[in-house]
Amino acid sequence: MSSRSDDALIALRKIQRMTELAAKRLAQTAGLAPSQVTVLRLLNEGGELSAGHIAEATQLKHATITSLADKLEARDLIARRRCDEDRRKVWLSILPAGQAALAEVPDPLHETFASRFDELPEWQQAMLIASLECVTSLLNAEKIDASPYLDLGDIA
Known part of the structure; x- marks a missing residue:
């Protein structure tokens, strides 16, 4: 391997490691995954929102x-109700315990990055996107489904 490929792999590993550390810090601080925090923040800012709207907004x-809502509802952080007109539609809203949990949460890594x-x-933004898309191609990862949230998944 060349020195440049080593440098590239080290940079990738640093990104991966930072994502892991940020998710662990969030889990230790608030017991939440970054995607759960994102849902809570959307509900805190937008009031009652449909699950479909949240899926669109988060690109999840x-x-x-549904899985995130199940976990947040089980912890009494959100409430869920079915739409009266269309039983397939589900409305989510944040509960006081969810607002309290948000007050303890450090900024998720994706928000720091985006800012x-x-x-x-x-x-420079265009150059970075092109470079990252090239790395994605080098790793044969083009077909992997991903949202813009730096999340390792379930924190259990």
Whole structure:
């Protein structure tokens, strides 16, 4: 392996490690995964929202939102109710315990990244996206389903 490929792999490993550390910190602090925090924040800001709206806003699959809602509801952080007009539609709202949990949460890594990324000039943003897409291709990862949230999944 060349020195440059070693440098690239080290950079990738640092990104992976930072994602792991941020998820662990969040789990230790609030007992929540980054995607759960995102759902709580959306509900805190938007009031009662449909599960479909949350899936669109987070770019997560409906099944993933259902699983997140199950876990948040089991901890009494959110409430869920079926729409009267269309029983397939589910409305979610944050409960006081969910708001209290949010008060303890450090900024998720994806929010820190997004804030710093948005401050970069457009040419640099485009260059980074092109480079990351190239890395995705080098790893044969183009077909892997992913949302824009840096989340390792279930924290259990």
